[in-house]
Structure formats: C-alpha cells, structure tokens
Amino acid sequence: MSFYESVFVNVGIMIIIAQGVYVITGLTGLFSLGQSSFVAVGAYTAGFLATRFEMHPLLCILAGIVVSILVSFIIGIPSLRLRHVYFSLATIAYCYALQAILTVSETFGGSIGLVGVPVVTRWWHVVLGVVATVWIVRNFKLSRFGLACLSVRTDELAARTYGIQTFVSKQIAFSLASAISGLAGGLLAFNLGYLSPDMFTVPVSSEYLIMVFFGGLYSQTGAVLGAAALTVLMELLRTTAAWRMIAYSTIILIIILVRPNGLFGTWEFSLDSLNPRRRAKHGLAKGGEGV
Amino acid sequence: MKRFAVILAILLVAFGSIAHANEPIVIGFITALTGSTSLWGTQEANGAMLRAEEINAAGGVLGRPLKLIVYDHKGSPQEGVLAYRRLVDEDKAVAVLGTHFSNISLAIAPVAEQKKVPVLGQAVEPKVTIPAPGKLNKYHFLAQPSCIEQGQMMARFAFEELGARKAAVLADKSNSYSISQAEHFAEYFKRRGGEVTDFVEYAAGTVDYRAHLTQIKAGSPEVIFLPQYAQPGGMQVKQAKELGIEATFLGSNSLSDPPFVAAAGGAENVAGLYFLFNVNWSEPKFEAFINNYEAKYGEKPVTYHSLFGYDDVTLICEAIKNAGAAEPEAIRTAIEGLTDVPIMLGDGKFTMDAETHRTRNMPSWIMQWNEAGEIVPVQLVYPPAD
Amino acid sequence: MFVQQLVNGISLGSMYALLAVGFAIVYNILGIVNFSHGATIALGAYCAYWLSTYLRLPLELSMVLSVTIAGLVSALIERITLHPLRRKGQPQIFFFIASLTVFNLVTAIIIYVSKANITSYPRTLIYGSIRMANVIVPKLDVLMLGIAVLSLLALSAVLYKTKIGLAIRCCSYDSRAAQLMGINPDLVIGTTFLLAGLLGGIGGALLGAKYAVYPELGDMVYRAFFACMVGGLGSLTGAIFGGLLIGLIETISNAYINAAISPAITFGLLVVILLVRPQGIAGKLVEDKI
Known part of the structure; x- marks a missing residue:
C-alpha cells in the first residue's frame, strides 16, 4: 500500500465517521462528544476477534457493527432521556468510562494496546464503506425516520405534540450513528493493525465534531467534504512542523467565523444538479432548510 | 471519489519534497x-x-551526504504510521528513526514489516520487537534498555544497595512506559524476598494523587517507586511531601528532566530521590556535545532526549557504513550486527542483540538529586541476569 | 485515614468548584457551553508563570495580573467568536464548536510558546500545613478554599448589587425583553465573559500554584462542565456543590475501589445523578418554553 493509498484510506475512514456524526448531530441535533468511543467499540471488537479467533476481517467488522449497536442501546436508553447539553455530558462520561475500562482490561491489551491485528484494509474496501454509508445515510435522511429526527432537531416539544415518538427517533439515529462509527472502527483496526485506548479520547471526539461543522453541519455533502478536506489539510501541514496545530486550528476557526454554517451550509450535492434538463424542471432552489 | 483521489494526489505531490541531484542518503x-x-x-x-x-x-556516509527529514506524529499512532509511510514512499527514506513512544512504535512495527524499511527507535516496550512469543519483527530495532530491564535494575538497586525490604509502587495504568516498569519492579522485588506494601494504579488525567499517596503512606514502605513522566512525577513528589511521607523515592529516567524539579516544587522536595538514567552528563565526553548543541540552538540541551536523536543517527550511519550500501535490506542486516559502537548513552558502547532486536546488556546509571538541584551519579548498573 | 481522604477530596473538590463557577456563569446566563473556559484556565496558569519568571515580578502580583489577562482574553474571545455568530443570528449552539476550536487553538499556541515545558512558579505560594491529630491539611488548600469563597462572594455582589449585574440577570431571564428595555446586550455578554475569564484565570493561577503548570491544564474544563451541570441549572452555588461532589467521589473511588477504573465509576455515578435529578442537585427544574 502506497502513501497516497494510506492517506486515501484515512480520508475514507474519516468520511465514514463524519457521516455518523452527521446523523446524530446534523440531523438529530444531539451533540455527542463520545463518538470516538463507538469507533473504539467497533475497532476493539474487530481487532479482538481477529487476533484471538483469527476470524475473517469481514466477519470481524460486521461483529464490530453489531456490538456498536448493542452498546448504543445500553448507552442510549438512559442518556437519550437527557436533553440538550446533558446528553453531551453523558457522552463525555461514556467516553471517559470506556477509556478507563479498556485501559484496565488485560483481555484487550490494557495500556499497551491490542497488538497484531492484520493490516489488510485496501482502498476499495474503504470506497465500498463510504459509498454504502453515504447511500444509507441519504436514504435515512429522506425516510420517515429521518424526517422525524429533523423535527426533533428543530423543536423536540413540537415534534412530540405532533405525535412523533421523539425518544424512539433519537434512539434509531443514535444506533445508526453508532453502527456507522463501528464500521469505521473496524476499517481502522485493519488499516492500522494496532489499537490503544488513548486513540479514542474526548478531544478526538471533538475533532470529529469540528470536521462536520467545518463542512456544514446541516449538509451531508458538507460532512463528506469537511472530513476529507481536514484530513488532507492535516497531512499537508506535516511539513510545517511545530506550527502545525496552530495553523490547523486557525484555518478552522476562520472558516467557522466567516461561514458559520460551514463551507457548504445546507447545500447538498445531487445527481440531478448535473443534469441540465432535470435541473430546469426542479428549479434551482434546492432543499430549503437542510433537508 | 476517483476525481477526488487525483486532486489529492496532485496536492500531495505539489507539497512533497523535491528530490535533489546529489543523491543524498535520506533518513527519516x-x-x-x-x-x-x-x-x-x-x-x-x-x-x-x-x-x-x-x-x-x-564527509557524510559512503561519500554521500545525509539528509534527515523530521516529521511530527503529535502523539498519535495513526499519525506515526502516516509519517512512516510518507517517509518511505514519498521521501524514499532508506531507514527511519524514532520514536521513544511505545504506542506509536507498536503501530509502526507491522507497517515496517510490510514496507521492509528498518526502524530504529527508543521505545521501552518489548512487544515492539517481539509482538508475540517466538515472533520477531524483522525490521524494528530498539536502542534503549527495555522496561523489564529498567524496572529490574531499579528494584535490584533498592534491594541490594539501599537494603530496602518494603516497597510501594505508584503507576499510571494508561501509560505502558509507567505500568510495565512498575510491574517488573514489583515482580523482581518480590522474587528477591522483598514485600510490596501497595501497588497503586491510577488513570490518565489524574492531577491529585493524595488519595493514592495516603493509602501508600498507611503501609509505611521504605521506598516508593514512581515510574513516571516529569509532570505527574513532580506532582506526586510534591503532594507526598505535603502529606509528610518520609520514604525514599525511586524514579525512572524521565525524572531527570529539569521540569520534574519545577513540577515537584523545587530542589528541596526532590533531594535524595534516586532514579535510573541512561546517561551521566558529568562525563567529560559530553562537553563537546553540549557546546556544539548550544552553539547551534542557542540553549543547552534540556532533556536527555537530545542524545536519543544524536545516538540514533550515529547508529544508523554506522549500520549504513557496515552495510556498504544505502539499501534498506542491507541496513537491516547491518543493524542486527552492530557491536560495540561508540555512543553517548549508557557506558558508551552499543551492541544490538539479533535475537531480540534490543540492546544487549546496556547499563544505566543510578542518579540522585541533591539539595542544590543537581544530578549526582551514584553507580552504573547492568540489567540483572536472572 | 478516612478523615484524611475526606480532606483530600474536599480540597480537590474546591478546586473543581472554582473552575465550575466560571463555567456556570456563562452557561446559566447565556445558555452557552463555553469550552474556551479551558483556554482561560491554562492562560491563567501560564501568564502567572511567565510574568513571575521572565519579568521577575512578585508571585502574588503576577497572579493578579495573569487573572486580569485571562479575563480580558475571555472577553476578547467573545468579541471575535461569539459576537459575529450572534450578529448573524446563528443558534448559540454554534458557539459550542467555535469555543472548542478556540480552546484547541489557544492550547496549541501555549504549547508552541512554552515549548511544552512543564514547570511551576519560582516559589511556593504558601508553605506548611496544619496538622490535627493524624490529619494533614496543607495551608495552600485553606487559602485556596478561602479565595474560592471570596471570588464567589464578589461575583454575587457584582450580580446582585450593581447595575450591570442587574442587566446581566435581566438578560438571563429574557434577553429580547431586556433589549427592549434599553439594555445593551453586547455590554452584558462581554461583561459576563469577562467575569468568567477572571474566575477561570483565578482557577488556573491557583491550579498552577497547587499542582504544576503544564499544557493540558485546560482539560480541567471537562470536569468543570460536569460540576456545573451536576450541581444544578440556574444556580451558582450548585456549581460549587457539584465541584465538591466530583472531588469527593473521585478521591473515595481512588482510595477504596481502584484508581485505574475510577473515571468509569465517577462519571457513571454522575450520569446516574443526572438521571435521578435532571435539574441537578441544587437546581430548579426549568420547563421547556414553548
């Protein structure tokens, strides 16, 4: 695997993670600072099965997704009752707790980490993952559940008054986001071949959130391109050595201040917009408020 | 997606370094x-x-100049792997030096096995070169005594020289550098017939250690082993003094950093603390190094890590010279055969153990902080044979 | 030994409490989660160090100056990040992210300038400890608890005895009505951030005195966030309770259960508290406004 491919794989994994953040934050309006711990669940499950039982990577990744969904219920059922900022708080708590558990657990390698996961992720695996994720998220967004999530984001109380089961909607979005993070985690495990608890901290979660904001919180396209742009930017800044983090943070801050809605705001890429005839038919005004 | 990949590729090429004509040997x-x-x-x-x-x-190595490319890993394993790939694929490095972080080296190791470009680092975790019993990472080498040896050397010093029979250990469970040394210290100390009164582990991000230290104090140990980085180590010593703990403190090599004394609240708090150290700065051979360093960077070297970098380059150049060619595979074989290379650390001689890809019988210094805030050498110790 | 552990817990908790109040004042009055508070904490510690070491000012004076700097920087952060977002009518939740980025940026700058050096002030603020039977209480802790209480009293004096305090409270009830009454929202919000920054600076300067000065000091903001929310919405005293509670839980679980797993226990327990009492320990339940 060449350097470009490995950057490409990293970009792809970040895009998948950003899709998860988009579902839970962009669509549903819940600020999760614990998304990295769902990546951790997927990664550690996959890595553990691969090193201990030498299972096929695909099965490991699937198992990682399943475990992520299970965990999302364990975490979601209590914490989704909490509103607004309290939910963010609960996700921070979860992130700290999972990190402590992974650190003390001998099974998962403790602080030394999980060593010896085969390095098998190739670019087409990631392309498949990205395409599938983007497709699922797009359909979810346009489905009944997606609209319910959107109503929760806009006004939870009003949504409830209209008979939307807000808790169920939130749980579905949360589980979907976790499943997506789990997938990213699995790919990460087989890309890096090594996992340690300090790769999945609260500051890492906040970086994911910043990526989605950078692209445009209410735009799926923005989430994809934001994640890609910032991952590439980080790599490009490698040659700036000690200035790297300052440059990176400054660029993000400027974008957030100049374009608070992110680079893409609520704009969505669609195949229709490439087709002039259909474009004329639909009119140029696409998509209103971030649908 | 493909179009994006092309754009990405163009961008990266544009920013990548441009190869020079004089064909320097590139080391990452x-x-x-x-x-x-x-x-x-x-x-x-x-x-x-x-x-x-x-x-x-x-005059360079093999008549060719050396080109050193330094990349940042900002403490993250993913970043470390990307840096390695970039060095190997883009910059065509024939060997890569660094890191002294076990977590990052553990992540780089499997990639190095695929890319077949040797890595010479300073991590202390034996799993970096031997991921599983009987399995050796062919392309990874470590140039510092392992955490097993460091923990044991300190334990033997405490048991034999200080005559301690009751020890307590305080270790960061989330840091493999800390916990591995702590475990091997305790294991060796008990094996020799000592008693470990408390083995306290704590989690990352702790700033207040008084709960742990109060517990340790209750067991009244003679020595307390703190395998720590400078910042937590300093805060632990400071808080232990606040709690009136009188035991002798033992530490790891990071407690040599001047910031440790600052974090511990001054020289009077650290006076009498013994720690294991890779280097004895008071030896005359360092005079030239310190002067050259100061001439180039305008300040004296702050921590001994400057010598890690210095020795890494010495060792890799020796290996290239012995290999007779700047080819990764030849360099790899040459690193395995490095014997008695003059270096700065330890007793000034370096021998690679081809079986473990770690140093063979590399000694460390036992040092002590005095009241004036100076480091006083106590003795040179070798890893215990048992 | 248990009494000693309680003292340890209260002393740690009082530190968290001080940080939490600064976080809570912005949250309670403006409804904004302000992670840039972490930046002011770190600045409070580093400025006191820089002033006392490089300019050789007396430590107490350096600490006072650094608190002032932290306050001004906090107001400046509001001016360049929150203000434009407010002008554009963005939901305040956008400041959540902007403040995270500011926090990252300031941390990166501090690391760059200080070369990630861990350090401490040129001298200890106050030596010695009070010894009662077997229990040891460092004098520094008593002093810090005193400063924490004093800052809080000063804060309530500002909020309840001055005109700007009245305006701030007015805005916290209903910012639009307040504007209609001729209250300048920019001034009110700026002052709130200034106050928060001062408190963060005090916290940071004291943290530096008590522990050490190091780049990740700002990460304390997450603990402050917890203390503020667990303590209770709409209540600054709640934040103090929250801070003390976290300090105690952390110390007790460190001492008697397992220190390595203690974050899982501490934060798990805090979430349970929030589930049982969503309004926090001292808070009043605020129903949704429709």
Whole structure:
C-alpha cells in the first residue's frame, strides 16, 4: 500500500465517521462528544476477534457493527432521556468510562494496546464503506425516520405534540450513528493493525465534531467534504512542523467565523444538479432548510 | 471519489519534497513536534540534526551526504504510521528513526514489516520487537534498555544497595512506559524476598494523587517507586511531601528532566530521590556535545532526549557504513550486527542483540538529586541476569 | 485515614468548584457551553508563570495580573467568536464548536510558546500545613478554599448589587425583553465573559500554584462542565456543590475501589445523578418554553 493509498484510506475512514456524526448531530441535533468511543467499540471488537479467533476481517467488522449497536442501546436508553447539553455530558462520561475500562482490561491489551491485528484494509474496501454509508445515510435522511429526527432537531416539544415518538427517533439515529462509527472502527483496526485506548479520547471526539461543522453541519455533502478536506489539510501541514496545530486550528476557526454554517451550509450535492434538463424542471432552489 | 483521489494526489505531490541531484542518503525521523510531549520531541530532533550536520561536515556516509527529514506524529499512532509511510514512499527514506513512544512504535512495527524499511527507535516496550512469543519483527530495532530491564535494575538497586525490604509502587495504568516498569519492579522485588506494601494504579488525567499517596503512606514502605513522566512525577513528589511521607523515592529516567524539579516544587522536595538514567552528563565526553548543541540552538540541551536523536543517527550511519550500501535490506542486516559502537548513552558502547532486536546488556546509571538541584551519579548498573 | 481522604477530596473538590463557577456563569446566563473556559484556565496558569519568571515580578502580583489577562482574553474571545455568530443570528449552539476550536487553538499556541515545558512558579505560594491529630491539611488548600469563597462572594455582589449585574440577570431571564428595555446586550455578554475569564484565570493561577503548570491544564474544563451541570441549572452555588461532589467521589473511588477504573465509576455515578435529578442537585427544574 502506497502513501497516497494510506492517506486515501484515512480520508475514507474519516468520511465514514463524519457521516455518523452527521446523523446524530446534523440531523438529530444531539451533540455527542463520545463518538470516538463507538469507533473504539467497533475497532476493539474487530481487532479482538481477529487476533484471538483469527476470524475473517469481514466477519470481524460486521461483529464490530453489531456490538456498536448493542452498546448504543445500553448507552442510549438512559442518556437519550437527557436533553440538550446533558446528553453531551453523558457522552463525555461514556467516553471517559470506556477509556478507563479498556485501559484496565488485560483481555484487550490494557495500556499497551491490542497488538497484531492484520493490516489488510485496501482502498476499495474503504470506497465500498463510504459509498454504502453515504447511500444509507441519504436514504435515512429522506425516510420517515429521518424526517422525524429533523423535527426533533428543530423543536423536540413540537415534534412530540405532533405525535412523533421523539425518544424512539433519537434512539434509531443514535444506533445508526453508532453502527456507522463501528464500521469505521473496524476499517481502522485493519488499516492500522494496532489499537490503544488513548486513540479514542474526548478531544478526538471533538475533532470529529469540528470536521462536520467545518463542512456544514446541516449538509451531508458538507460532512463528506469537511472530513476529507481536514484530513488532507492535516497531512499537508506535516511539513510545517511545530506550527502545525496552530495553523490547523486557525484555518478552522476562520472558516467557522466567516461561514458559520460551514463551507457548504445546507447545500447538498445531487445527481440531478448535473443534469441540465432535470435541473430546469426542479428549479434551482434546492432543499430549503437542510433537508 | 476517483476525481477526488487525483486532486489529492496532485496536492500531495505539489507539497512533497523535491528530490535533489546529489543523491543524498535520506533518513527519516519521526517525533513529536506538536502536542504535550513536544518538549522531548524537539530535543530529540535537535540532537539528530546536530549529529547529521557533524557527519556531513566529516564527509557524510559512503561519500554521500545525509539528509534527515523530521516529521511530527503529535502523539498519535495513526499519525506515526502516516509519517512512516510518507517517509518511505514519498521521501524514499532508506531507514527511519524514532520514536521513544511505545504506542506509536507498536503501530509502526507491522507497517515496517510490510514496507521492509528498518526502524530504529527508543521505545521501552518489548512487544515492539517481539509482538508475540517466538515472533520477531524483522525490521524494528530498539536502542534503549527495555522496561523489564529498567524496572529490574531499579528494584535490584533498592534491594541490594539501599537494603530496602518494603516497597510501594505508584503507576499510571494508561501509560505502558509507567505500568510495565512498575510491574517488573514489583515482580523482581518480590522474587528477591522483598514485600510490596501497595501497588497503586491510577488513570490518565489524574492531577491529585493524595488519595493514592495516603493509602501508600498507611503501609509505611521504605521506598516508593514512581515510574513516571516529569509532570505527574513532580506532582506526586510534591503532594507526598505535603502529606509528610518520609520514604525514599525511586524514579525512572524521565525524572531527570529539569521540569520534574519545577513540577515537584523545587530542589528541596526532590533531594535524595534516586532514579535510573541512561546517561551521566558529568562525563567529560559530553562537553563537546553540549557546546556544539548550544552553539547551534542557542540553549543547552534540556532533556536527555537530545542524545536519543544524536545516538540514533550515529547508529544508523554506522549500520549504513557496515552495510556498504544505502539499501534498506542491507541496513537491516547491518543493524542486527552492530557491536560495540561508540555512543553517548549508557557506558558508551552499543551492541544490538539479533535475537531480540534490543540492546544487549546496556547499563544505566543510578542518579540522585541533591539539595542544590543537581544530578549526582551514584553507580552504573547492568540489567540483572536472572 | 478516612478523615484524611475526606480532606483530600474536599480540597480537590474546591478546586473543581472554582473552575465550575466560571463555567456556570456563562452557561446559566447565556445558555452557552463555553469550552474556551479551558483556554482561560491554562492562560491563567501560564501568564502567572511567565510574568513571575521572565519579568521577575512578585508571585502574588503576577497572579493578579495573569487573572486580569485571562479575563480580558475571555472577553476578547467573545468579541471575535461569539459576537459575529450572534450578529448573524446563528443558534448559540454554534458557539459550542467555535469555543472548542478556540480552546484547541489557544492550547496549541501555549504549547508552541512554552515549548511544552512543564514547570511551576519560582516559589511556593504558601508553605506548611496544619496538622490535627493524624490529619494533614496543607495551608495552600485553606487559602485556596478561602479565595474560592471570596471570588464567589464578589461575583454575587457584582450580580446582585450593581447595575450591570442587574442587566446581566435581566438578560438571563429574557434577553429580547431586556433589549427592549434599553439594555445593551453586547455590554452584558462581554461583561459576563469577562467575569468568567477572571474566575477561570483565578482557577488556573491557583491550579498552577497547587499542582504544576503544564499544557493540558485546560482539560480541567471537562470536569468543570460536569460540576456545573451536576450541581444544578440556574444556580451558582450548585456549581460549587457539584465541584465538591466530583472531588469527593473521585478521591473515595481512588482510595477504596481502584484508581485505574475510577473515571468509569465517577462519571457513571454522575450520569446516574443526572438521571435521578435532571435539574441537578441544587437546581430548579426549568420547563421547556414553548
């Protein structure tokens, strides 16, 4: 695997993670600072099965997704009752707790980490993952559940008054986001071949959130391109050595201040917009408020 | 997606370094230039660049100049792997130096096995070179005594020289450098017939250690082993003094950093603390190094990590010279055969153990902080044979 | 030994409490989660160090100056990040992210300038400890608890005895009505951030005195966030309770259960508290406004 491919794989994994953040934050309006711990669940499950039982990577990744969904219920059922900022708080708590558990657990390698996961992720695996994720998220967004999530984001109380089961909607979005993070985690495990608890901290979660904001919180396209742009930017800044983090943070801050809605705001890429005839038919005004 | 990949590729090429005509030998160096450990990383990079300059001034290696490319890993394993790939694929490095972080080296190791470009680092975790019993990472080498040896050397010193029979240990469970040394210290100390009154582990991000220290105090140990980085180590010593703990403190090599004394609240708090150290700065051979370093960077070396970088470059150049060619595979074989290479650390001689890809019988110094805030050498110790 | 552990817990908790109040004042009055508070904490510690070491000012003076700097920087952060977002009518939740980025940026700058050096002030603020039977209480802790209480009293004096305090409270009830009454929202919000920054600076300067000065000091903001929310919405005293509670839980679980797993226990327990009492310990339940 060449350097470009490995950057490409990293970009792809970040895009998948950003899709998860988009579902839970962009669509549903819940600020999760614990998304990295769902990546951790997927990664550690996959890595553990691969090193201990030498299972096929695909099965490991699937198992990682399943475990992520299970965990999302364990975490979601209590914490989704909490509103607004309290939910963010609960996700921070979860992130700290999972990190402590992974650190003390001998099974998962403790602080030394999980060593010896085969390095098998190739670019087409990631392309498949990205395409599938983007497709699922797009359909979810346009489905009944997606609209319910959107109503929760806009006004939870009003949504409830209209008979939307807000808790169920939130749980579905949360589980979907976790499943997506789990997938990213699995790919990460087989890309890096090594996992340690300090790769999945609260500051890492906040970086994911910043990526989605950078692209445009209410735009799926923005989430994809934001994640890609910032991952590439980080790599490009490698040659700036000690200035790297300052440059990176400054660029993000400027974008957030100049374009608070992110680079893409609520704009969505669609195949229709490439087709002039259909474009004329639909009119140029696409998509209103971030649908 | 494909179009994007093309754009990405063009961008990266544009920013990548341009190959020079004089065909220098490219050596990569991965270290922390940003983030909370960048103090060490910068020192390490400075030491390496200084050595590379010296070697180039003396005519280079195999008649070719040395080109050292330093990349940041900002403390993250993913970043470390990307830096390694970039060095190997883009910059065509024939060997990569660094890191002294076990977590990052553990992540780089499997990639190095695929890319077949050797890595010479300073991590202390034996799993970096031996991921599983009976399995050896062919392309990874470590040039510092392992955490097993470091923990045992300290334990033997406490048991034999200090005559201690009751020891307590305080270790960071989330840091493998800390916990591995602690475990091997305790294991050796018990094996020799000592008693470990408390083995206290704590989690990352702790700032207040008084709960742990109060517990340790209750067991009234004679020595307390703190295998720590400078910042937690300093705060632990400071808080232990506040709680009136009288036991003798033992530490690991990071407690040599001047910031440790600052974090511990001054020289009077650290006076009498013994720690294991890779280097004895008071030896005359360092005078030239310190002067050259100061001439180049305008300040004296702050931590011993500058010598990690310096020795890494020395060792890799020796290996290239022995290999007779700047080819990764030949260099790999040559590193395995390095014997009695003159270096700065330890007793000034370096021998690679081809079986473990770690140092063979590399000694360390037992040092002590005195009231004036100076480091006083106590004795040179070798890893216990048992 | 248990009494000693309680003292340890209260002393740690009082530190968290001080940080939490600064976080809570912005949250309670403006409804904004302000992670840039972490930046002011770190600045408070580093400025006191820089002033006392490089300019050789007396430590107490350096600490006072650094608190002032932290306050001004906090107001400046509001001016360049929150203000434009407010002008554009963005939901305040956008400041959540902007403040995270500011926090990252300031941390990166501090690391760059200080070369990630861990350090401490040129001298200890106050030596010695009070010894009662077997229990040891460092004098520094008593002093810090005193400063924490004093800052809080000063804060309530500002909020309840001055005109700007009245305006701030007015805005916290209903910012639009307040504007209609001729209250300048920019001034009110700026002052709130200034106050928060001062408190963060005090916290940071004291943290530096008590522990050490190091780049990740700002990460304390997450603990402050917890203390503020667990303590209770709409209540600054709640934040103090929250801070003390976290300090105690952390110390007790460190001492008697397992220190390595203690974050899982501490934060798990805090979430349970929030589930049982969503309004926090001292808070009043605020129903949704429709």
